[in-house]
Amino acid sequence: MKILVCMSNVPDTTTKIRFKEDNTKFDDAGVQWIINPWDELALTRALELKEASGGSISSITVACVGEATTEPTIRKALAIGADDAIRVNAVAQDSYFVAAQLAEVVKQGSYDIVLCGIESSDYNNSAVGGMLAEFIDVPSVSSVSALNIDNGTVSVNREIDGGKETLEVKLPFVAVVQKGIAIDPRIPNMRGIMMARKKPLTVVEPVDADVLVEYEE
Amino acid sequence: MSVLVYTENWEGKFKKLSFELVSYGYELAQKTGGSLTVLSIGNVAEEELKKLGQYGATKVVAVNDDKVKSLENQAYTSVIEQVAKKEASKIVIFANNFAGKAVAPRVSVKLKAGLASSVVGLPISYEPFKVSKRVFNGNAFSNITVKSDVKIVTLLQNSYGIFENPVETAIENYNAELEDSYGTKVTSVDKITGKVILTDAEIVVSAGRGMKGPENWTTIEELADVLGAATACSRPVSDEGWRPHSEHVGQTGKIIAPDLYFAIGISGAIQHLGGISGSKCIVAINRDPEAPIFEAADYGIVGYAFKVLPELLGAVKELKNS
Ligand SMILES: Cc1cc2nc3c(=O)[nH]c(=O)nc-3n(C[C@H](O)[C@H](O)[C@H](O)COP(=O)(O)OP(=O)(O)OC[C@H]3O[C@@H](n4cnc5c(N)ncnc54)[C@H](O)[C@@H]3O)c2cc1C
Numbered sequence: 001m002k003i004l005v006c007m008s009n010v011p012d013t014t015t016k017i018r019f020k021e022d023n024t025k026f027d028d029a030g031v032q033w034i035i036n037p038w039d040e041l042a043l044t045r046a047l048e049l050k051e052a053s054g055g056s057i058s059s060i061t062v063a064c065v066g067e068a069t070t071e072p073t074i075r076k077a078l079a080i081g082a083d084d085a086i087r088v089n090a091v092a093q094d095s096y097f098v099a100a101q102l103a104e105v106v107k108q109g110s111y112d113i114v115l116c117g118i119e120s121s122d123y124n125n126s127a128v129g130g131m132l133a134e135f136i137d138v139p140s141v142s143s144v145s146a147l148n149i150d151n152g153t154v155s156v157n158r159e160i161d162g163g164k165e166t167l168e169v170k171l172p173f174v175a176v177v178q179k180g181i182a183i184d185p186r187i188p189n190m191r192g193i194m195m196a197r198k199k200p201l202t203v204v205e206p207v208d209a210d211v212l213v214e215y216e217e
Numbered sequence: 218m219s220v221l222v223y224t225e226n227w228e229g230k231f232k233k234l235s236f237e238l239v240s241y242g243y244e245l246a247q248k249t250g251g252s253l254t255v256l257s258i259g260n261v262a263e264e265e266l267k268k269l270g271q272y273g274a275t276k277v278v279a280v281n282d283d284k285v286k287s288l289e290n291q292a293y294t295s296v297i298e299q300v301a302k303k304e305a306s307k308i309v310i311f312a313n314n315f316a317g318k319a320v321a322p323r324v325s326v327k328l329k330a331g332l333a334s335s336v337v338g339l340p341i342s343y344e345p346f347k348v349s350k351r352v353f354n355g356n357a358f359s360n361i362t363v364k365s366d367v368k369i370v371t372l373l374q375n376s377y378g379i380f381e382n383p384v385e386t387a388i389e390n391y392n393a394e395l396e397d398s399y400g401t402k403v404t405s406v407d408k409i410t411g412k413v414i415l416t417d418a419e420i421v422v423s424a425g426r427g428m429k430g431p432e433n434w435t436t437i438e439e440l441a442d443v444l445g446a447a448t449a450c451s452r453p454v455s456d457e458g459w460r461p462h463s464e465h466v467g468q469t470g471k472i473i474a475p476d477l478y479f480a481i482g483i484s485g486a487i488q489h490l491g492g493i494s495g496s497k498c499i500v501a502i503n504r505d506p507e508a509p510i511f512e513a514a515d516y517g518i519v520g521y522a523f524k525v526l527p528e529l530l531g532a533v534k535e536l537k538n539s
Contacts, residue, residue, distance in 0.1 A: 019357070095332060096325065118318070126313075126371075127332050130290065130322025139400030140290045142319035155404070160315055161227070163408035165287070170400040176319075212331030216347075216360040 001057045001171075003046045004111040006102050006128065007039035007077060008092065008120045009070040033073050037185070038117025040080075042175075044182035045147055046115060047081045053149065059083045063105045065090055065098045071201065078196035079188030085199070090206035099131030100209035106136050112171045113154070118143065118178040129176035139173040145180030218249035218343075221306035222274075223256045223297055225316050230265060232417045233379060233474075234312050236272050240380040241339075241372055242310050243273030249343055254278055254304045258285050258296055263388060270386030272379065277388045278304070284395045287403045288316055294323040296393040301328060303391075306367070308346075313371040314416075321371050330367035337376040356469060374416050375472040375495055415464065418447035421475045423466065423493070425451035427482020427503065427522055431459035436526045437481065443533050449473065451483050467492035482522045485510025502526070 012032040020027040035043070043062065050057040062077040064070050065088040074085045086109075088101040106114055116129030133140035145164065146157035155168050156175055188196070222242035224235040239255055246253040255274040257266060259281060266277050278300050285292050297320065301309055309324060311317035313335045325332040335351040337358065345362045351373060352359045363369075415421065422441040428434065434448075441448045448464055455465040466473055468488040474495030481502045483489060490513055493499070501514035502525050511517045518525050 095322070099322075099326070126318040126334055127322040127325070130319060131326050131332075133290070134294065134323040134326035140319070140323065141401055142290065143315045158315075160288075162412055162414050163406065165403050165407070166405045167401045167403050169402075173400060210329070210365075212325075212329070212363065212365040213333065214362045214364060216362070 001053070001112045002109065003050070003057060003060050003113045003115065004106060004109065005039060005043045005046050005060065005062045005077075005082065006114065006116045006132070007043070007062050007064050007074070008036045008098075008117070008128075009033050009064060009066050009073040010036045010120050033070070035073055035077055036117050036120045038119065038177060038181075039115075040077075040185040041179075041182045042115040042117055042177045043077055043080060043082060044184075044186045045177070046113075047186065048182065049147070049149055056152075057149075061086060061109065061111070063088070063102055065092045065101045065206075067091060074201060075196050076188060078199045078201070079192040080186045081188075081192060083199065085201045087201060087203050088206050089203050093211045094213040094215075095127035095131060096212045097209045099128045099135055101206050102128065102132045103135035104207045105204070106132070106172075110172075113147075114172070114174045115147075116174060116176050118176055126176075129174055133174035136172075139169055140176060141167055141169060141173070142176040144175045144177045147175055147177070147181060218246075218251040218307035219305050220246040220249070220251055220253050220308045220310065221256060221297075221301050221304055222253065222310045223258070223317075223320075224269075224312070226257060226259055226261050226265070229259070229261050231261075231268060234314070234374055234417060235269070236379045237374065237377055238310055238312055238372060239269050239272040239274050240382070241377045243382050244339060244377075244380070245308055245310070246273075248339075249308070251307070252276070254300070254306065256280070256297065256300050258293060260286075266388050267386050270384050271381055273382035273384055274386055275384050277386055278391050279388060280391050280393050282393065282395060284399070285393075288319060289399045289401055290319050290323055292395055292399050293320045294327055295395060297324050298327045299393050300391065301367070309367070309369045311369070311371045313373050317371045321369055325369050328367045328369070329365060330369045331363035331365040332369045332371070333361055333363050334371040335373050336370050337373050339377065373472060375474040378474065378495060413441075413445060413447040415447040415449055415466075416471055416473055418473070418475050420444050420446035420477045420479075421449050421466075421473060421496075422446045422479045422481070423449035423451070423483060424454070424481040424522075425483030425489075426453050427484075428454070428459075429482075433523070434460070436530060440479075440526065440530050440533065443530065443537060446477075446479075447475075451486075451489050480510050480514070481526070483510055484508050485513055502529075 062082045063086045119126040341347045450460040468491035478496035499514045501510040
């Protein structure tokens with residue numbers, strides 16, 4: 001079984017965010033870039049599952065749509081423990097465009113479980129996971145707060161208004177994860193950081209896709 | 218432009234959220250010279266469907282099928298796609314809640330419609346279609362333009378409001394084409410019963426840093442319990458971990474619009490008011506007569522929360538018993 005974790009590279013909002021040009025533009029000078037917190041938890045859960053799988057989960061791949069500047073963040077995911085990484089060499093223009101790129105990555109790599117975060121902490125779109133699932137025409141579950149594999153049966157918990165549900169899912173599928181999926185994100189250790197340098201980070205060119213939404217400059 | 222609103226139901230009943238979505242859809246249809254269709258999925262009685270007419274739903278399409286009993290994203294997407302195509306909808310509106318977040322992105326791909334999520338209030342312009350949305354977890358707002366022919370909006374709850382526009386409602390029961398089976402199956406449901414959902418609550422008891430510590434929330438919870446209210450808090454309270462983040466209201470938290478809002482030990486910072494100013498009646502308890510919350514409040518009690526609360530609780534209990 002192969003797991004893909006989709007990750008976005010976001011500004012660290014625990015540090016103060018600034019806007020420039022009369023408060024109309026996000027000022028990225030001096031900003032720290034990090035793995036989107038939800039994606040970091042998704043990666044942590046994927047690694048836990050792999051370790052507990054007794055070899056039935058063969059690899060954890062991370063995928064990111066972004067320019068070369070996102071590579072330090074991708075290396076961090078490798079240092080945390082992902083086996084390999086794919087970077088789609090394009091500016092993440094809108095959710096539709098990003099999801100179309102990730103859909104191509106999933107098709108090429110035939111992953112069984114795809115994990116996405118419920119939203120990115122910058123644009124809060126809550127969109128990529130569901131769009132990706134529709135592009136590749138597989139089931140999706142949103143607001144996932146637990147993911148378990150038991151004798152090959154995959155089940156998830158999802159949060160609903162005033163409660164939660166447990167679902168069984170057929171593979172392949174996309175889980176859009178939120179709080180609870182893992183307790184604390186893993187932190188890379190020295191060995192992980194050393195190893196990350198040698199792990200494969202493949203750069204692929206984007207496929208043609210539309211951009212449907214435009215952010216005001 | 219023909220507008221389609223999808224509203225879910227809770228055990229066959231609509232909530233404030235549904236009425237807000239319909240009010241919003243009505244306004245968008247008015248502004249664009251189009252018609253409004255509301256889609257309901259699941260088992261909802263005709264009488265309940267008719268309630269949507271109070272907020273401007275001239276047409277309600279009802280889909281009731283065993284396959285859409287629980288939220289199966291692919292099945293729901295397919296139903297919404299079929300109805301949107303049938304109605305030639307140009308704007309499709311969802312709530313920005315768990316169901317909206319689960320389904321709207323899929324519908325976006327199906328209809329090749331640009332998605333604007335966590336939108337606040339009415340569009341800034343219709344041609345081009347420009348809306349304001351929350352970004353950076355509410356720390357900022359951004360204007361975005363949806364360029365595609367069909368557009369999807371997920372509306373941030375309580376960011377528009379509920380407006381009555383009574384009309385005659387025509388109900389159409391529609392048989393959507395569905396697959397025999399889908400990839401997900403709900404195996405168990407675990408509902409917290411008796412807990413009032415914050416964004417839908419008619420009464421909210423909210424407390425801030427003035428409560429000094431989490432151990433002092435017992436009276437807050439008791440008061441909420443007696444009133445049948447939901448509990449809420451200011452941001453520092455959830456940042457400190459005194460209360461869960463799901464209770465945090467304000468610019469960076471939930472937006473609420475209850476009939477009655479109690480602000481206890483809350484200073485009333487502008488970012489806090491951003492989430493509660495839609496409340497019909499605000500009652501503030503604060504020891505500081507200069508606290509800005511008193512400017513927003515309809516009723517105020519200047520005093521120590523620890524003194525006022527037991528008396529308030531006693532009075533409410535007495536009232537309930539009589
Ligand atoms: C970008 C940004 C976004 C923000 N978003 C939000 C948001 O979404 N929601 C939010 O709430 N805040 C938000 N804030 C924070 C906001 O500015 C205030 O700091 C916060 O609301 C204050 O919380 P408070 O009223 O509980 O605490 P305080 O400001 O410390 O006020 C406590 C109040 O309790 C009173 N008090 C103290 N002891 C007692 C007592 N014994 N009895 C009665 N009264 C007492 C005091 O007089 C005081 O008025 C945001 C800030 C920023 C910069």
